[in-house]
Amino acid sequence: MGKIFYIMGKSSSGKDTIYSRIMQDEELHLNKIILYTTRPMREGEESGREYHFVDEKVFQKFREQGRIIESRTYHTVYGPWIYFTADDGQINLEEDDYLGIGTLESYEGMKKYYGEEKLCPLYIEVEDGERLKRAIRREEQQQIPKYEEMCRRFLADAEDFSEEKLEDAGIWKRFDNKELGNCIKEIKNCIQKLQ
Template sequence: MNHIFYLMGKSSSGKDTIYSRILKETGLIPIVLYTTRPIRDSEHEGVEYHFVDDDRFNAMRDGGEVIEWRTYDTKCGKWTYYTASDSLSTENGDRIGIGTLQSYLKIRDRVGDDVIVPVYIEVDDDIRFLRAVEREKQQSSPKYAELCRRFLADNEDFSDEKLSEAGITRRFENNGSVDECLASIKKYITGFQK
């Protein structure tokens, strides 16, 4: 049976870095989510996300193609992130995705516990905050108020209680070397592929 390995963690936990490295170093097929938020300077269409407008989201949702979505009322306007059914087929091999706890739960409801495997990345808040500020400084137009909103929201969205309710017990610490965290995750994934 093929699986969907689903990376989750608070903002600036290293998800994007680990996700990119896993894609380069394994044969996993990416799940590319959709978003209505503007593309960042370092991002590429169809790689990190499919960047679409509200009309496209509404058409896909009305057509039954959207599995889950969430809209954030950010300091920069309303941004929607969503998973479409075209991204989840495991017919051609194991897949890997990245998202929130809520998106994980919706996808799990759709494909089942035996298909989706949670991979939760954890980082101490002080380290995570400093990483977030450094990343935001690199943007052509830093949005620090949005960084703070997201940082605080993540503490609620990924609370220990919610993780426990979702059945997520395995956590991968990324406080120091991303290489060590990545090696641990790859070993974990390999265990499911045997």
Template sequence: MGRIFLLMGKSTSGKDTIYKNLIADESLSLKKVVPYTTRPQRSGETDGVQYFFKTEEEYQDLKGSGRIIEERTYHTNYGEWRYFTVDDGQIDLSQGDYMVIGTLESFCYIRDYFGKENVVPLLIDVEARIRLERAMKREGKQENPRYDEMCRRFLADEEDFSEDKLQEAGVSTRFTNNDKIEDCISSIKAFILEKKA
């Protein structure tokens, strides 16, 4: 029986880069699961790669058919943005191990859906100052920077990943990504290989 390794962390903690490296590492044999969202597609993103980009109507159709495993809705300055995982055949634990990017909330839903023994949380930790610097740099590269939304998300993450909530969810293993991301990736790789042994 396979496992789902769920990579989580606050915004700009390096999740996307870490995820890409771990998925590409053939020694880990991790299958990817593409999440869904109703938020606008950012420049450089491709539908079906980072996310499946859906309209609100398409989201409602999936919800109505009972196919949503977990979901989060963010009330942004630009409307409601939904992020969700769909039971669309991507995950079959009899076929191996998977890696998913999510939030603490999505970890809890996926853990409850697939079973605690089948879902392993991987928390990326980054100092607040470093995250804010990275967020400013990333937003500045956008065609239409949304600094107000960046600030809202930064503050929301502080609440969403509070120590109380992490403890309540049973998430204790952390991987630090303040300086060299390669070191963080190596630590996570070693942890995954140990779990798979």
């Protein structure tokens, strides 16, 4: 029976980089879960790789078919952006292990849909001052930086990943991403023990 290892963390905690490196580790034999979003593609992203970039009509169609596993809508400075996981045939827990990435809210939705025994949370932490510096550096590299949205996300994370919510979700194991290589080794060891 397979498991879903689910990476979470506040914005600019390094979760996308960690996700990418763990996915590339062939020893772990993990399959990718690709989420859907209605947000615009960032520079360097590709549909079907980071996310399935779709419009709201696609989301509504999945919802009408009863195939939404979990969804979240963020009211950004650019309008609402929907992120969701769809039951689209890409997950087969009878045979495989998977690596997912998302928010605490999406983790709770996945846990409700697949069962707590199938989900293994991997929570990434970085000190807030360092996270803010990383967020600014990342935004500076965009052709059109979206600093307002970066600030909104940063502030929203304090509530979305509050200690109370983490505790309620049963998130007890945390990985400090002070040094990327060590953090990845810790996560890999954790995954191997649980496989």
